[in-house]
Amino acid sequence: MSLVYVALALFCIGLYGTLTRRDIIAVLASVEVMLGGATVLLVGLSATSNLAGVSTPPGETSGVGLVILVLAAAEASVGLALMLAVARRLNTTRIDELDEVSG
Amino acid sequence: MSNVLLSNGWIAVVSPALFALAIGLFGTRTRTFVPWLSMFAPLTVLATGIAALSATAASEAAGYTGTYLTPPVGEGSLRWLLGATEGIRIGFAIDGLTALMLVVVGFVALMVMLFSIGYMADDPGLVRYYALLCLFTASMTLLVIADGLVGLFVGWELVGACSYLLIGFWFHKPSAAAAAIKAFLTTRVGDVGMLLGLAVLWQTTGALSYPDVFSAVPGLSTGTVTLIALLLFVGAAGKSAQFPLHIWLPDAMEGPTPVSALIHAATMVAAGVFLVARTWPVFEAAPNAQVVVLAIGAFTALAAATIALAQTDIKKVLAYSTISQLGFMFAALGAGAWVAAMFHLITHAAFKALLFLGSGSVIHGAETQDMREMGGLLKLMPITAATWLIGSAALAGIPPLAGFWSKDEVIHAVMSRSPLAGVALLAASLLTAFYITRATRLTFFGSYRGTHHPHEGGWVMWVPLVALAVPASLAGFAGHKIAETLGERGESLDFTTAALSIGVAFLGVAVGWIAYRDGVVSELDVEARFGRAWPVLRNAYGFDGLVSAVVVRPVYALSDWLYNLVDRKIFDGAAEGVGTLTRKIGTGMSRIQYGDTQWYATLLAAGFVVLAVLVAVDWAMIAQWLSTNLGVR
Numbered sequence: 001m002s003l004v005y006v007a008l009a010l011f012c013i014g015l016y017g018t019l020t021r022r023d024i025i026a027v028l029a030s031v032e033v034m035l036g037g038a039t040v041l042l043v044g045l046s047a048t049s050n051l052a053g054v055s056t057p058p059g060e061t062s063g064v065g066l067v068i069l070v071l072a073a074a075e076a077s078v079g080l081a082l083m084l085a086v087a088r089r090l091n092t093t094r095i096d097e098l099d100e101v102s103g
Numbered sequence: 104m105s106n107v108l109l110s111n112g113w114i115a116v117v118s119p120a121l122f123a124l125a126i127g128l129f130g131t132r133t134r135t136f137v138p139w140l141s142m143f144a145p146l147t148v149l150a151t152g153i154a155a156l157s158a159t160a161a162s163e164a165a166g167y168t169g170t171y172l173t174p175p176v177g178e179g180s181l182r183w184l185l186g187a188t189e190g191i192r193i194g195f196a197i198d199g200l201t202a203l204m205l206v207v208v209g210f211v212a213l214m215v216m217l218f219s220i221g222y223m224a225d226d227p228g229l230v231r232y233y234a235l236l237c238l239f240t241a242s243m244t245l246l247v248i249a250d251g252l253v254g255l256f257v258g259w260e261l262v263g264a265c266s267y268l269l270i271g272f273w274f275h276k277p278s279a280a281a282a283a284i285k286a287f288l289t290t291r292v293g294d295v296g297m298l299l300g301l302a303v304l305w306q307t308t309g310a311l312s313y314p315d316v317f318s319a320v321p322g323l324s325t326g327t328v329t330l331i332a333l334l335l336f337v338g339a340a341g342k343s344a345q346f347p348l349h350i351w352l353p354d355a356m357e358g359p360t361p362v363s364a365l366i367h368a369a370t371m372v373a374a375g376v377f378l379v380a381r382t383w384p385v386f387e388a389a390p391n392a393q394v395v396v397l398a399i400g401a402f403t404a405l406a407a408a409t410i411a412l413a414q415t416d417i418k419k420v421l422a423y424s425t426i427s428q429l430g431f432m433f434a435a436l437g438a439g440a441w442v443a444a445m446f447h448l449i450t451h452a453a454f455k456a457l458l459f460l461g462s463g464s465v466i467h468g469a470e471t472q473d474m475r476e477m478g479g480l481l482k483l484m485p486i487t488a489a490t491w492l493i494g495s496a497a498l499a500g501i502p503p504l505a506g507f508w509s510k511d512e513v514i515h516a517v518m519s520r521s522p523l524a525g526v527a528l529l530a531a532s533l534l535t536a537f538y539i540t541r542a543t544r545l546t547f548f549g550s551y552r553g554t555h556h557p558h559e560g561g562w563v564m565w566v567p568l569v570a571l572a573v574p575a576s577l578a579g580f581a582g583h584k585i586a587e588t589l590g591e592r593g594e595s596l597d598f599t600t601a602a603l604s605i606g607v608a609f610l611g612v613a614v615g616w617i618a619y620r621d622g623v624v625s626e627l628d629v630e631a632r633f634g635r636a637w638p639v640l641r642n643a644y645g646f647d648g649l650v651s652a653v654v655v656r657p658v659y660a661l662s663d664w665l666y667n668l669v670d671r672k673i674f675d676g677a678a679e680g681v682g683t684l685t686r687k688i689g690t691g692m693s694r695i696q697y698g699d700t701q702w703y704a705t706l707l708a709a710g711f712v713v714l715a716v717l718v719a720v721d722w723a724m725i726a727q728w729l730s731t732n733l734g735v736r
Contacts, residue, residue: 019705027701099698 003044010037024086024093028079032072039068108151109158109177112195115151115205116245119144123237130230138220141233142213144240149209155202159588171198171313172590178250192312193257196250199588200445204247204377207449208370210574211456212240214567215365218460221564222361222467232272232359239265243370247377251312252301255378259297259342262371263290269366270358282354289351293341297378300334303327317384325389332385332392335378336399343375343429346403350647352426356418360466363418364459368425369452376432376448380441387439397437401517401524401531404430406644408534412541413640415626416472417462420542423643424498425455427531431513434524440516442591446582447513450505453574454497460571461491464564465546468557474542475623479551484559488547490568495543497575499536500608507604508579508596515600529607536611541619549622 010033017030046062087093108114122144130137158176177197197205216236223229242265246258264287271283305311307327308319320328339345344352355367366372379386379396386392404427411423428451435444462472464487469477481488497504500511510532518525551557559565586592619625630637639645695702 015708019701019708095700098700 003040007037007041007044010034010040012037022094022096024083024095027095028076028083031079032076035068035072035075039065039072042068108154109197110179112151112177112179112197112248115148116195116241116248118147119237119241119244123234123241126230126237127234130234134230137230137233138216141237142216144237145209145212145216147209148205148240148244149213151197152202152205152207152209155197155205156199156588159199159202171196173199173588176202191253192251193254194250194312195248195254196313197248199590200377200380201247203445203449203585203588205244207373207452208240208243208247211365211369211452211571212236212243214456214460214571215361217563218364218463218567219359219361221560222463223359226359228272232269235265235268235272236362236365239269239366239371243374246374250314252304252316252382253311255381256297256301259338259374259378260294262366262374263287263294263342266290266355266366266371269362270355272358272362276357279357282351282357286351286355289348290341293338293348296334296336296341297338300331300338303331303334307331313381316382320384320388323388325391328385329389329391332382332389333395335382335385336392336396339375339378340399340433341375342378343372343433344426345375345399345430345433346406347646347650349403349407349426350650353419353422353643356416356422360418360459360463363422364456364463368421368455368459372425372429373432373448373452376429376436376444379433379436380445383441386436393437393439395437396433397517397521397524400430400433400435400437401521401527402430403427404434404531405527405534408531408538410640410643411538412534413637414538415475415641417465417474417477417542417546418459418472420474420538421455421458421462424458424535424539427535428455428498431510431528431531434517434528435513438517438520438524440512442586442589443509443512443516445589446585447509449585450497450509450575450578453571453578454494454504454506457490457494457568457571457575458498460564460568461487461494464560464568465491465557467560467564468555469553470555471553474545475626476553477546477551477557478549478553478622479547480557481547483551483557486559486565487568490565490572491543491547493572494575495539498539499612500532500604501612502601502605503579504576505574505578507608508582511596511601511604512582514604515597518600529603532604533607533611536608537615537618540612540615544616544619545622545626552623 014030014033014035014037017033018027021027021030042065043062046065083093086098090098092098122141126137126141133140155176159173162174162176175196175198177195179194216233219232219236223232226232239262242258242261244258246255246262249255249258267283267287270286271280273279274283301311304316307323308316310316310319323331341348352367352372356363358367386396407423407427407430411420411427414420414423428447432444432447432451435441435447464484465477465480466472468484468487469480471477493504497506500507502508514525514528514532517528618629621628695706
């Protein structure tokens with residue numbers, strides 16, 4: 001049960017960082033934290049057969065957790081590549097300076 | 104052969120229509136053959152008409168109690184507009200009246216097509232011209248062959264459309280385009296009246312085919328029948344150019360002259376007379392409507408004849424003459440003598456088509472329509488001159504030519520109904536004899552005043568003239584035969600009226616002959632002598648100006664007003680308002696899209712929270728809590 005609170009805490013910390021940090025690398029790292037929270041929840045679910053009244057077959061969701069790890073690695077590399085391109089082109093890594101669509 | 108044509112009467116409608124379609128689609132590749140090919144269209148109609156005439160003559164009319172004039176020699180129908188109801192019957196029925204009209208339409212159309220080969224030879228629109236003539240033949244045939252008012256109305260509108268297209272045949276000329284629109288709109292006024300008449304008829308009797316209508320008429324109140332008859336007459340007056348809807352016909356002379364001969368002299372403009380004769384049982388039950396028809400007819404006959412006196416354009420003389428002669432026919436209808444009206448329709452079709460084609464020949468030769476630039480054509484164009492003399496004498500009412508007999512019957516009938524109207528018609532006859540003599544002297548006598556070299560056209564142009572001169576001189580003797588074909592007994596000549604009208608005709612011719620002995624010099628002399636009256640007549644009493652002041656300009660003003668207020672402000676305003684509103688909303692919304700990614704993410708998270716709350720909260724529980732603890736319902 002406590003795993004749920006850990007997962008929730010990770011998610012909220014990540015969300016706070018995503019919304020408040022101005023540096024793109026920090027924002028990207030915060031997104032990874034949110035993703036980590038969700039993964040923890042999935043792995044935690046596979047450890048218990050009955051979580052909050054929902055019965056889950058054991059071992060099922062930990063597989064999903066592994067898939068997410070792989071996807072997260074891919075996502076992080078794509079995100080870093082984009083960030084690198086932005087930094088080279090616009091000469092900044094501050095997210096609040098990237099406002100070209102501002103009407 | 105005759106049986107096949109009669110029992111399949113649709114052939115006479117469908118075949119010209121197919122010719123029109125084929126010529127319209129493929130005609131340009133076979134330009135030289137088109138005119139000759141086209142002639143099969145009126146030939147079909149003429150063959151059907153002749154077969155019908157002989158079959159009618161052979162059929163036993165005595166003891167026939169049906170609602171047609173004579174036992175129909177060909178009939179057929181199909182149902183149309185099927186739906187929840189049993190639909191509308193649309194069919195054809197050929198009785199004596201239809202047979203006569205078929206012969207007139209077929210014969211005149213044939214002559215006009217032949218004549219046009221010469222007249223329209225160099226026209227680039229030749230193929231379109233013949234396609235339209237074929238379409239007109241089909242439409243006019245449908246109009247006369249229909250066994251009910253629905254079919255008649257379809258034909259009625261189609262001939263109107265053909266008339267519009269042919270008046271505006273030379274549409275690059277602004278005056279022709281304007282004349283076409285004027286003719287279309289003016290006759291449309293009449294057509295609306297007629298459509299209303301059909302609506303009233305359908306509402307009160309539930310029938311539109313002639314037999315059903317005629318058997319239902321005795322059951323209607325006099326007021327209803329009078330209303331129906333008057334509304335039908337409005338349509339007839341529009342098509343037949345009766346006062347005050349006559350204004351389109353003189354302008355219609357902008358079309359090619361053979362078209363004027365076919366549509367605006369012999370057939371389409373006579374459709375109004377045909378309509379009243381066809382629906383005579385309705386008019387018979389409405390004596391008040393007859394009085395209106397008589398008054399309008401007699402007035403139109405006289406007024407148009409006075410206007411014809413002063414015209415200098417040879418076609419305008421004939422146009423006003425046509426209006427006047429149609430007035431004679433309507434006066435006869437109003438006096439109850441519909442047989443005399445039909446008789447006059449037939450003779451008039453012959454001699455007026457002849458006169459129009461004659462004028463076409465003159466225009467072709469002299470290259471002008473102004474009679475003041477003609478003169479002396481008797482020697483230069485002898486065949487045209489000779490046939491024109493026959494036609495004009497028939498129009499003037501000189502015995503024994505066709506016009507005399509029919510006009511005599513008309514005047515006699517009108518005289519016995521209303522002496523005043525009869526005198527008006529006699530006066531109109533006097534003027535008729537005068538103006539046609541004037542036109543003849545100015546055109547054919549004296550010496551040539553123009554600068555061209557007038558000559559006869561080829562045989563294609565003079566053969567129709569000669570062919571039409573035959574009925575123009577002899578049709579008068581067929582009076583009894585025509586009456587019998589219409590299921591009535593022929594009138595014998597009334598000697599008092601005959602003496603009067605002969606006297607009047609010769610007086611008119613004599614006065615015209617003497618007054619215009621010096622040709623155009625006399626014209627100037629007359630103009631000087633009558634001072635201000637002559638321009639007034641030449642200008643048709645300024646009625647066009649009156650119409651444009653009373654009708655056209657107010658309509659324009661109303662349209663402008665509606666355009667500026669309703670269209671520009673309300674409709675355009677609504678359409679543009681939607682656009683403006685969307686843009687405003689867009690501009691407003693774009694303020695929150697200012698490029699701060701984290702602000703977007705914050706909104707996204709907030710939206711998720713709101714949705715999550717909405718999903719999670721048990722609304723029913725809250726409602727219950729509110730009602731138990733706070734008494735809120």
